[in-house]
Amino acid sequence: MEFLNRHVSVRNFKNVPVEDKLLESILYSGTRASNTGNMQAYSMVVTCREPQRQKLAPLHFNQPVAIHAPVLITFVADFNRFSKWCQFNKAQPGYANFISFFTASIDALLVAQNVCIAAENNGLGICYLGTTTYNAQEIIEVLGLPRLTFPVTTVAMGYPDDLPELTDRLPLKGIVHYEKYQDYSEARIRELYAFKENLEQMQQYVKENNKETLAQVFTEVRYKLEDNEFFSSKMLDTLKMQGFMK
């Protein structure tokens, strides 16, 4: 399982395109992932060219990886295609609702992860762009996504210019529960997060951001309540707009 265990997010790419044939075989491996009822409720939108790249970059907050990666793939929860198939075959589709959105999102995300693993197995590097759901409404417009579709994540892909070091993870026993969820006491939380908090890089984040604790860097700088509330309300509005909130 070495190929899974050595995964790192790559943010610097060589100025080399990904060959069409290779990209196709990677996307094909994506579609071999499990999906719900074999309805394949997803689509992939590949963006390599102008002017689309220039329109997408600001929606990913102009992260350098979004600007410079040779390939961006937007993974879309898609009940539009399946619903059209139903309509053309004397069947009344029943997928304009929240559970169908979530089912299609599961499908799309399993495909995304297969695509990433296939890419890495071919010497490529990847980075997920979590900004996709923040600006789904604008991405829908740029990519021309119809009703009953929703972009759930984006993967930037290319040949790595450098491979960063493995990032830290919490101890496995802090993530896995047997039979029942064991809620976390303060002592247990302190034990689980001690390694992370003591990393030199993390202590530097705290200092650079002028905070007292690492947690404050997350809640006051990186993933703030007011942003989360703003993007929550925006995402729910966009789900309504796309027909998924009935």
Add this chain to the structure above:
Amino acid sequence: MEFLNRHVSVRNFKNVPVEDKLLESILYSGTRASNTGNMQAYSMVVTCREPQRQKLAPLHFNQPVAIHAPVLITFVADFNRFSKWCQFNKAQPGYANFISFFTASIDALLVAQNVCIAAENNGLGICYLGTTTYNAQEIIEVLGLPRLTFPVTTVAMGYPDDLPELTDRLPLKGIVHYEKYQDYSEARIRELYAFKENLEQMQQYVKENNKETLAQVFTEVRYKLEDNEFFSSKMLDTLKMQGFMK
């Protein structure tokens, strides 16, 4: 990428347990997946024993795979642990909202797919149980999942008793869009779905279910409007209950 391309869902397992060490190394590979801001907003609940197994099976509609697989792993979107860490470190967590639920779901699903691939690479078979979101409320009760957690999918795992054949997929060109989404005309839909509709097994489904078209088997038997609307409303209520709908 042969290991991704030969994936099939396994529903019949040998009566052989999965070794603890192997299971742990598979779960570890899960945690190496990309995740948002390295917050690891997920947990995994492993269920192998009674009485938990007996309580979970009906929530997965007593599918034989849910009853007989030696291991069930419930993948949980989890902002509880991270929020507690914030609270214990003078930081006000801002994750009781919809975007945080969805972010945590993405994290949990990428972990799930890594776990499945790691399992298959060790001779195990897996099957996703889409029933998890239908009965999230009851699963939360059985597994003791606290506020700011939500079960997003379940994987049944064990040594395969038989390997079914590869299932069909739509042609890749029907799933992948370049630069912009190309919406589907009736002619295009007919072309893309012709292979599936003509499969002997699909034609048998149509006959067995006394329907005129394959699409009607989906809309009138398998994934019905009234069920989807019922489970949508139930899932949204459960998200509220878990603190994710502010």
